[in-house]
Amino acid sequence: MVSAVPLLEINGLRTYFYTLRGIVKAVDNVSLKLEKGETLGIVGESGCGKSTLAWSIIGLVPPPGKIVDGSIIIDGIDITKMSEGEIREKIRWKKVSMIFQGAMNALNPVYKIREQVAEPMILAGYSEHEAYKRVDELLEAVGLTPAVGDRYPHELSGGMKQRVVIAMALTLEPDLVIADEPTTALDVVVQAQILNLLKELQRKKKRSIIIISHDLGAVTELAEKIAVMYAGKIVEFGTAEQVFNNPLHPYTQALIRAIPRLTGPVTKLEYIPGAPPDLRFPPPGCRFAPRCSKVMDICHKEEPPMKELEKGHFVACHLYD
């Protein structure tokens, strides 16, 4: 059931931040494809460029950041060629929307929830009456009562605020919703509830979701495809089963082993020593080499190319040369 045009196709994307202290290569030659209705998980440690990739897709890379190369094709149109006005008119919130990392803490304290959720609709030309009616539907769709619309952000719990932020991303019925760390900083019970909500939204409307997290546990709750990102690059890509059950890249393997489990022996928890590199000065060759337990000479010299090792399962690592 793959349609002719994928919903999203990214080719050779590079998004850099031109800071005073150097160029941060936050997204450095990333390619991805997402079919309609598919859910993709992007996993990797903080600072690996996940949010920057998401900002690129919705055309909101903050300064001093810039897309410097590559294309982002949404429903057949390359948005890197569009003006800001065109993106606003045709793409953002309408085709692609985003639940920003930490957005629940950025709700405007002086406006009622109803006014904040209605705003993008009013900007898009809805009458106030229509917009407010739709707010009630949206609040119910995310498991809140319409009465929540009359409250202010400080009167809501973290979980309720996150639901409001999700409702805001749904206002204009986009085909693709990007959820950037939607459960980070929430309690475990609320995390499960929010992931369930995203699952329902995906199922009911056949909507595509990109879920971004440093926690593979959260990603496997939702994603059919998983992309593992390290230091600005995608190092492994495949179906959730391929990546999780048969991880090929040493980074993916280490991420999986680091998750504390509720069952099984307690003696096996491992960690990845060190930290991701400074993306102004990424190490030569394989960027994971300084932390990799399987590093070889060649790893410090040559960048490993992306290879398809089984159908649909890609990995960039010299172990598979």
Added chain:
Amino acid sequence: MRGESIVYSMEIGEKILEVKDLKVWFPVSQSFIDNLRGKAKLFVHAVDGVSFEVHEKETFCLVGESGCGKTTTGKAILRLVPVTGGSVKFKPSKSVLKDLEERGIEPDSDGTVDLVSVPLKKFKPLRRDLQIVYQDPYGSMNPRYRIRDVIGEAIDVHKAASTREEKEEMIIKVLEKVKLTPATDFIDRYPHQLSGGQRQRVAIARAIILNPRLVIADEPVSMLDVSIRAEILELFNELKKDIGLSYIFITHDLAVARYVCNRIAVMYLGKIVEMGDAREIIADPMHPYTKALVAAIPDPNPENRKKIREVPIIGEVPNAINIPPGCRFHPRCVYYNRAAKGEGDARLAEKCPRDQPPFKEVKPGRRVACWLYE
């Protein structure tokens, strides 16, 4: 290269802390009019009668959702919030005892001091024995301090070194203990020049520099990436073995608790609802609330996406001002709610919203406060 396995130590020593019926109620600010109308004063029942013990070399875990009173319990022990009631008997180290005695505070015959009744003005020596590591490694450090000063501050406050050289040596030693090596590489850096994990190591170094007996670790890994959490958890475990520390470890994640804790107390709205051996509680949770906490944690598996995760709990934590009567968990409890609809144990329908369940030992080493286990 990779982390060695975590081995939590099971050997625990004598009791060093005994918390009894601890209460911390914060008054809710009310309007002048409300007061004129004689409206009853309202309180946030942040900690509402909590009792537990901590032993030497034990990691005692407080788990529960946001707002259940975990942090407030920790802060009350350190006297960082006003204590409303109860006692906290603590066995100080010899040198702290000596300083306390100089200030006119005599220990009880068992060598303990009730932290709650020590006047705050005389509390200072106890801070050498009792330390805290906060959740946020970013927010808990002065950005303009070098690591040397972040860690050295406590040495100055407690006059723990007599010369500059001695102080320097202490700092280097503690940096090595938390594996920030070579220490000379780190000592002159600023917090922003460290990764999150390294900053948390500095926070731990700062907490252990004066050889405390008890460290309260408040969500020390929840802001860190999953990939480096284990590294910090392992450090906690090692320090416990090496320098005989005890911890009160606060977390909302039972999977994390499983790797570091000897015993767990599950808190709900200011009360402990279940307590016992960490791994036994996780393998076989008995209180309906603990069952929900366990069910909420995804064991990562691509199969999970195919079904909605059933978490047997209703809604969210209510505010701690109007505590529900009877069992305070009843509005969220699936057992009670089933009973109330006439589908479950009819006894519960009456009892749960009316009578507070006793905190009973239901099997050796396990206590539960729930009418299901009468």
